[in-house]
Amino acid sequence: MKVSYSWLKEFLPLDLPAQDLAARLPELGFEVASVETRGPGFSGVVVGHVLAKEKHPNADRLSLCVVEVGSEKYSVVCGAPNVAAGQKVPLARVGAVLPGGFKIERSKIRGVESQGMICSRKELGLGEDADGIWVLDPAAETGGDVAASLGETGHVLELEITPNRPDCLSHLGLARELSAYFRMPLRPRPAAQIPAGSLSCLDVRVEAPGACPRYVGRSFEGLSIGASPGWLAAKLEAVGLRPINALVDITNYLLMDTGQPMHAFDADKLAGSIVVRFAKPGERIVALDEKEYALTERCLVIADQKGPVAIAGVMGGLHTGVTEKTKRAFLESAYFDPPAVRRASQALRLKSDSSHRFERGADPEAAWTASLRATELILKLCGRTAKSSEPLDRRAPAAAPAPIAVTSRRINDILGSAFDSGAVESALQSISAGFKKEGETLRFTAPSYRHDLATVWDLAEEVARLAGYDRIPYRVPAAVLRPSRSLPSQTIAGRARERLTALGFCEACNYDFISDRTAARARLRTPLLRVKNPLSEEYANLRPTLLVGLLGNARLNLNNGAESVRLFELGKSYVPAGAGATETAQVAGLLLGPMARHWTSPRGRRLGFYDAKGVVEELLAGIPGWEWAPFSGSPAAADPLFHPRASLRLRHAKGPLGSVGLLHPAAARAWDLEREEAALFELDCDLLAQLEGTRTRFVAFSVFPGSSRDLSFLVAASIRYSDVLAAVGAAGCAELRRTELVDKFTGQGVPTGRQSLTLRLHFGRADRTLKDAEVAAATERILAELKSRHGAALRS
């Protein structure tokens, strides 16, 4: 909210510089976004020298002045009695612009041409109450720019008012707050002086008293609505509002002054009396923003006998709005229930200064006082023939608010402070007149504009705020020391990070959203969780797999010149589950490119499937009960990303643990990774968290040296390594400790359709050294098994 410092000073005798005030406001909970200085709201006004003053030939009360500016002389008609020859005066020549955008033009006044206007302070927006023209310092240099000589005339503070403090969304409200803070008396506006009403007021029926607990109305006739006077226009412009016409400006001025939103209807455009009710299905309204809104039964409206004329508390209707032609008007000043206004504002996606205040909570009392002030100003500024009716006040009976009983001790118990009772009482007294003391107990009744004060905690905050949070001590709570616990999921995440970074992976962090386009590129077939209100189509769905993000990251890094990419991510994947959503913690990884290019081995191996498989085995080290399984069976969300013939699943009795494999060629094409042999993995961390790891226990190793034998043989290329291992196992050698694949090749020297494998067989016993003959016999048995099962032929 924009606050004019000079406007604020009308309520409070503040004398500190605006910058100092801005520095204090955060102590009360108001963030200051900016402090701006403003020049005067006019331009083109220069210092003129009145050479002569004569009576206007056709009007008694006007005079005709000759004003000199430099070498030019201007003939100007002036109505002020205090103008006199010899004075230095502000002269608005043709082309000058006064507050409210009022442009001075050549004009004839009572038949005599006026080449400008001699201005009062009021006309220049510099004051409200100056009578007559502004007589400048005789030493002022003729022709000098008046605005420039004034320099910066005001400060405007842009404040951020939290939603709990709608009462501070006005100059009066903020002044009230500062009055309590500085313990400085508030200067109230003088009571409105209104002649007795001579008209009858338009009738109002409130059919929804719950949503509209108070409705104050008043009718006006004989209006003549023009531009606002300079002081009013200047005030509105200072706080960023555009002057429209005197009547609308009065309501806007009082909105910023008192915080009470009001609305004026053109009474001639209203059909019959006013009803406050909820909209009926199918009703529509064109609002002042010139857009048409389809109303729902959730929208509270002001209606006449034909239909809605305003969205209550949000915006008036275009066709019943006040214009410069309006002669009769009806002024509404109401208190609407905050949820009622918010529901309509949300349903219609329409916000206004009015809805902003009503949905946070306006002041039911201000509905009355603001209406009085508006009436006074309308009668003053909207034509000499303006007349008003008596006010109408429709008010639903409301229970008086129950006072909050509190003691200083309770407040100190909440705050941990040591405020004495006098300080607590004086703080509470400064924010409400409804304050009584009964022994130790203080009975506090919140003022009508403070909807945020309902409990002792609220009062504790008030005391702390007014005294300063700085006056509460720092204390570290004494507590029974209980060792903190961490969750299995956190342990898994932490250890996965350690292992994967040790294996050369960097951690990625992607948004949880994917676009329809990305889902299509990945050929994801399972339904996705859709976001109802995405920021853009990039954020249309929640990701069902972390891998899509990593693929995009891989592409980005290759574009940026990276040769190899090793990335992992810990995060959630999301899939629909019935009427809800299932989110699963995952760890996913991607690797591609040369393993580690180095000058010692310039033709380094490229990362591939077996690296990914190894990473997964490293990750799952120490977790028993899982096994590799072929890529079939129940499909997973990420499946379309895996090459079905170059991927494996991890199977566990408790469910599928994840997958590892090469990127599907279609996905590789989609991410332009065809020239890379990207390998991927994704594991379900939530399932991992349910498993038991083995507690490591020492296993004695043999003190006797082992023996090893290499076995090189040819088998059919179609024989899988798992078949070879099965045959080795079937040989049943108790002394075989470990089988290692040390070489596998096809090509030169190997017949077509065959592959050469070299196994290194490690033998050993715990109780003695094996004899050569025993090792040779075991090796023979294994070879025999390989021959009989797979037709293996020993290589020489």
Added chain:
Amino acid sequence: MSPVKRADLEAVYARLSGPLFRGPIASARTVEELEAARVEALGRKSGLTELLKGLKDLSLDEKREFAPKVQALKAEFEALVEKRRAELEAAADEASLQSLDLDLSLPALAPARGRRHPLAQTLDEMAAIFGLMGYSWAEGPLVEDERHNFEALNIPEHHAARDLQDTFYLQDMPLLLRTHTSPVQIRTMESVRPPLRVICPGRVFRHEAVDATHSAVFHQVEGLAVDKGITFADLKGTLQTFLQRLFGPKTKTRFLPSYYPFTEPSADVYASCIFCSGSGCPICKRTGWIEIMGAGMVHPNVFKAVDYDPEVWSGFAFGIGVDRVAMLRLGVPDLRLFYENDLRFLKQFDESLL
């Protein structure tokens, strides 16, 4: 005992103590030559060994007289061998040292080592501090319901406080992406009786246009302490301790009134600027302070929502933005860099041993 025997031995001794063996040992040019000479002089079949064997045939007196001489000769030979061996090894070492010519300035063969994400590093560091202060981890779903994200946190439907947190909703289901980690407070209190101290670190979502300082996805560390007699002063002390651990022992803190629907009184917590130590710089907009956390005393309505009696229990809650702290500490100018996953970025944030 035959005197001839004695004379034989004397002759052998005389022969051995001459240059016959000393020469080859001293002039051996290689370790192999030296070994041959050693075997000649001291080996099992050498004259010296025979001489030593022959000693047993001498009388006791002769033995007393003659044996020390033979032993001395053996020791002398051994010393000669060791001396020559040392000379030869020193020469070999020197040759070897001279022959190796490595270009030590060539690049190292660095083992591949990855990096934790800078946000994970920052979050873990914060969580570790609270862990030492006795706070346990708690977590909750990212896809939340209205009750946990809003209603139980004293943010009713049709309340303007919802404007503070622009929310992503899911289509066709009454679910949303959590806008803060505070729903984990509710979930924790629903399942545990007080007293308790938890932190709820994690990812949150805001429906905000993404730019250098705004992200639709970011991270928070939420904290909650509930016990009897916990006051606002305890909140101030706890957060000051935390911020001094995080930013350094000289860090000052400042608490200013604020508004969060789920705390009363509420505060924004400022730390003295880590760049200028409070004297004013562009990062802190010349105020000397950086807004770093939101905090407050748990609102009685929040306690009522989880069936805790607000007249018996009191507590405080706080939340800190991980991304913002990471930006400040790592000097990252644009929040989007955290989510682009450019390796040139990720690899910068190494964690040193110190």
